[in-house]
Amino acid sequence: MLGGCQYKGPRHTTRCGGSAGPRRTSTGLVQAPTKLRQVSAGAAGPAPTERPARPPRPRPGTARRPGPLGGPRPGPARTPTRPGPPLLLLRLLLLSLLLPSSSTMASLLCLLLLAAAAATSPSRLVPYDLLYADGVRAYFARDWGRAAELLQRALHSYAGLRAARRACRAACRREAAFLSEPPGAGPWEAALFGRVLQRADCLQHCLGRRLGAAPSAHRASHAIRRDFEQREPYNYLQVAFFQLKKLDQAVSAAHTFFVANPQHLQMREDIEKYQRMSGVKSDNFRDLEATPHWEAYEAGVQHYNADEYLQAVARLEESLTEALSALEECRALCEGPWEDEDEEEEEEMQPGLYEAIAAHYIQVLKCRQQCVLEIATKPGRVSATEDFIPSHLDLLQFAYEQVGNQALAAECAASYLLFYPTDEPMLEKIKQYHAELGEDTAVAARESIQHYVQRSLMEKKLIYYAVEHLGGTFNDPDLWTPDELIPENLKEKHREDQEKQKQETLDVEEREKRGPLPFEGIAVTMDSRRMNGTQRVVFDRVLTESECKDLLRLTKAAGESGDGYRARRSPHTPHERFEGLTILKAMQLAQNGDVDWRDAKLLLQASEKSRKIVESYFTPGKKLHFSFTHLVCRTAVDEEQEGRMDLSHPVHADNCLLDPEGQECWREPPAYVYRDYSGILYLNDDFQGGGLFFTEMDSVTVTAEVHPKCGRLVAFSSGKENPHGVWAVSRGRRCAIALWYTHSQEHAEQERVKAEELMEQRAVEQDRPDGEEHQGADHSSRSSSELPIPSGGARPTSWRHKPSSDRAQHPKELRARDEF
Secondary structure, three states: OEOOEEOOOOOOOOEEOOOOOOEEOOOOOEEOOHHHOOOOOOOOOOOOOOOOOOOOOOOOOOOOOEOOOOOEOOOOOOOOOOOOOOHHHHHHHHHHHHOOOOHHHHHHHHHHHHHHHHHOOOOOOOOHHHHHHHHHHHHHOOOHHHHHHHHHHHHHHHHHHHHHHHHHHHHHHHHOOOOOOOOOOOOHHHHHHHHHHHHHHHHHHHHHHHHOOOHHHHOOOHHHHHHHHOOHHHHHHHHHHHHOOOHHHHHHHHHHHHHHOOOOHHHHHHHHHHHHOOOOOHHHOOOOOOOHHHHHHHHHHHHHHOOOHHHHHHHHHHHHHHHHHHHHHHHHHOOOOOOOOOOOOOHHHOOOHHHHHHHHHHHHHHHHHHHHHHHOOOOOOOOOOOOHHHHHHHHHHHHHHHOOOHHHHHHHHHHHHHHOOOOHHHHHHHHHHHHHHOOOOOOOOOHHHHHHHHHHHHHHHHHHHHHHHHOOOOOOOOOOOOHHHOOHHHHHHHHHHHHHHHHHHOOHHHHHHOOOOOOOOOEEEEOOOOOOOOOEEEEEOOOOHHHHHHHHHHHHHHHHHOOOOOOEEOOOOOOEEEEEEEHHHHHHHHHOOOOOHHHHHHHHHHHHHHHHHHHHHHOOOOOOEEEEEEEEEEEEOHHHOOOOOOOOEEEEOOOOEEEOOOOEEEOOOOOOOOOOEEEEEEOOOOOEEOOEEEEOOOOOOEEEEEOOOOOOEEEEEOOOOOOEEEOOEEEOEEEEEEEEEEOOHHHOOHHHHHHHHHHHHHHHHHOOOHHHHHOOOOOOOOOHHHOOOOOHHHOOOOOOOOHHHHHHOOOOOOOOOOOO
């Protein structure tokens, strides 16, 4: 707590009494809440986050008393700045002047002074969590110079600690190797654990020399480690540099944070502001934590796609070398302390010697196996690139062949076959290379790849043995793991997990097994897997360009005589005008002659077509009813776009009340709890902004985006798994049909029933089939044959109820509703 403020953790706002968290200044940029600032509001600059990150906390079990931000207590007792000579040494020095001289006292003083010199040596690495804590404290005190210095030192200390651990573990692996015991050296236990003790001793001394203090002093809490892994210090650092008017360093710090957190909404806005500032150069936008192998890999792939194979070979070889090096560094860092999920375990439940050794060793092996995912995941991405190492060899094989180096092409092909030994195209390539190079020419895989594969298979074998006999789980990161390596009793579970994952993500292949979509020509552009979520999908070509134009003409009636909004300001933002038209109102306008009947009918048909598509994809065999249908346009107010920072529609869920702070979504009124699925059918794309985006429960972390265009339908389940919002419409007019569906027939859209009745009356008055309405009209270009007609005589025969029986279950009186 700080002055009534309570920190809720990363990406959660700092709550101060009734404060709503960070406030915007006159420039539209965020600053910390008022109670955290004790200066006049004058300086404004990009803030590190829309929600200040969790301040550092001391490690459990240490004697550090928490300060006002939960970090180390401020004061001279423990600060990250270089300390002067300890007071004890000064007292001893004075005492030596009073006592008779003696060789013993002189030796003692020499030792103590040497110790003091070592303690104050510039090479001593101050624990990064202490530096981070004091840096954050200086940040909130608006001591920008000190904050920048301490945060930079914290990042340097963090990098130095990791480098020391990697170097010492590599050196001690050579110095105390397990396989160098001479034959007959004694019992295996003494031989093995003798080496274990030697390596532990080596690590202690090596780290002590490099760090200048006991290694245990550098053990930070999980929360602090996570902050550094997510580059959170750069979040604070960019503001400190901005306040110091060091714009180039501020931009670099902001960009470094944004690369690893591209979903961060506030930082995205800050980056855009930096891009518009005078004095900011494109070179300032550099990633200070850039990984060499990713830079080389992306450059190599670009050259490869451009058929520049000579350049592609150079960059891909560089990427492969750097990736294997990064893999070794990651593996070295896996040899950390045992991380027990249940810290409250009773003492009598603690494992014995061999069980404890086995558990910790398997934990290390699993960590090492996951390292391939770490190096294969680009900063800021959620998913790793599949087959990252084998894909290098596949690309190199082809590139070397194109530049005429058959020997190296054959070497890459042989290396690739270590991962996939039955790959037929690559086996054919090997035969081709043998024929070109001569049958006597040996074609062997690279030694580095052989070592990589053999070591990985050995570790997998040990892990699977442990899972089978000792329990636990293992998520194998590799697609190339041989099937015979997995124990038989685990294969079935492995297959069940795969099937469950396919069902949850609604993979395209699984969906196609259930049958085709009910209309031809519709394409599934993105499914749940590609949208990083569950129960999400994007369809294209649901409407033609002509149909979109006809429906856009209908939207003009919404601004003139719509359902009550009449181009008023949006209920969500003052920067946009809002026009809405319901199904029933469209039919009533057509009945009064204000709009064309065919346009109103097309709205009915297009929404019904969308319903059938969503039903067949998500709930085949289970009826979906309309809950509400709304033709909506949002128009940017030109004179009010300057410095705009809000959204067109804030992040929300459709059937529950989203609580980002509590990471919960409450399915209770006033939320529309009966809604099961939602959809948006876009009509145009000639505007700026206005895209749909999905987030995690925190309402900040963007997981997927959908860009509108004519005939595109995005559909998703309405619950807490799909929080979503709409980016600001900054120019032009965005129109779409908003659709909500329910399995509950009692909550079916009553206005639609009345609209269908009006359409049937119109058909009777015309005294001819609905399909003839378009004959001789100027709308002959409309492809209405693709659209299902919801009137009674033209409903699909698969519907179980006649129109009359459906309508009999609903009262004639319409409910008053306010969708906003």
